[in-house]
Amino acid sequence: MNSNESTDKKSPVILIPGVDVEKGISRTGGTIENYIGVLTVFYSDAGERLLLLKSKPDEKTLPAFTTHVHALKSASASIGADEISKKAFELETAAKNTDYEFIEKNLETLTSDISELIINIQEAKTSYNESLSQKQGKDKTIYYKPLLKKLTEALKSKKASSDVFEILDKLNGLQLDAEARETLEKVSYQVLMSEYDDALKIVDEIQEK
Secondary structure (H helix, E strand, C coil), X not given: XXXXXXXXXXXXXXXXXXXXXXXXXXXXXXXXXXXXHHHHHXXXXXXXXXXXXXXXXXXXXXXXXXXXXXXXXXXXXXHCCHHHHHHHHHHHXXXXXXXXXXXXHHHHHHHHHHHHHHHHHHHHHHHHHHHHHCCCCCCCHHHHXXXXXXXXXXXXXXXXXXXXXXXXXXXXXXXXXXXXXXXXXXXXXXXXXXXXXXXXXXXXXXXXX
16 A cells, blocks of 8 residues: 555555455545445445346336446446446446347346455455554544534535545544444545535534434
8 A cells, every 4th residue: 555644544454355445545535544434335335236236127127227337337446346347337338238138148247246345345344443443542522523514615615525535534533433434434425426415415414413
């Protein structure tokens, strides 16, 4: 891993078979904390989509199929799983060309690879969290609300995702409860998808509590 903020913080390294973690960290804001957040959302989202891809599409279900493989293509690329992203892209192209033969031949390979990736992500996250729990210091929740305010302002101005991720990184560095951390992971994912308005709604809901 190159020298960056996550190295400076001496964060635990995370390894996922078939995934270029360094590339994934770079694509999700440059820190392992943000990367872990995106992995968590990917784990949930990919698992749900996987259930909808267990059977080949027909004329009626082809539009939805195209949407799902497109989402998997983008999300896989964002975490550094480029080989899976490539396979999803090929299936998306086949769907747009109504090439049912190609889909039938290659769909099972994609779903199998994603299933394995989901398992590997969960195992990697468990290992990371165990290491992280040993490194947590004193409670820093005093900084939580001011950072949320800065995050709101950044989202409203639709700054570059790198600026927003910098604030999210600071929030992820705090000792937060599981619910707050899960909510920030959802914000990270929406920013990654350039859905700033949806991310802002989530942050607003946090501040109203």
